[in-house]
Amino acid sequence: MLGVLTAGATFVPIDPEYPLERIEYIVQDCGIRHMLCHPTDRQMASALQNRVTISLHDISSAIDHGLASDFATTMFPSIAPSNLAYIMYTSGSTGRPKGVMIEHHSLATLVQQAAECTDIRPGGRHLQMLALTFDSALGDI
Structure with a gap:
């Protein structure tokens, strides 16, 4: 998720435990073209036809082989x-x-204000307690 944000792209958190009908609706409604998933969630992602499914394991491998910048430029060409x-x-x-x-x-x-209000500094720690599919979780992240 942080990598997608850093690349200037958009993330849509989808709980793999959601009913497939809800997942399909979300994917269709917001026009998801690429889906990053954990290798164990590929079955859910593969049920969503016409989408490029990329395993987080594949991204980790690309980073290990020095291909991360090429990957990011291809996937997310413009940042604003x-x-x-x-x-x-x-x-x-x-x-x-x-x-x-x-x-x-x-x-x-939001992040800047949260950092100022909580006095979190580099190297500090904060417990992330909310589900990623809940908007308030971004304050924790």
Whole structure:
């Protein structure tokens, strides 16, 4: 997730435990073209046709072989503060889940404010306690 953000791209957290219908809806609704997943989640990702599924293991291997910059440039060619940072989907209590879109500059402001308010410095530690599919988790991250 941090690598996707660093590349200036957008992440959409999807819990592999979600029902496949919800996962398919989210993928279709926000137009996911690439999916990063843990190797054990490939079955879920492979059920989503016409998407490029990239294992986190494959990315780790690319980094080990010095191919990370080529990989990032190919996947995420343009970076701007107005690019979407993430799309977080609601619980869907009104029928269909809705995607809430947050841009990089907004997330950067949140991170800066959180660091100032909590006095977290390089080398400091903070316990991440919330699920990645919950918007408030970004404050922990």
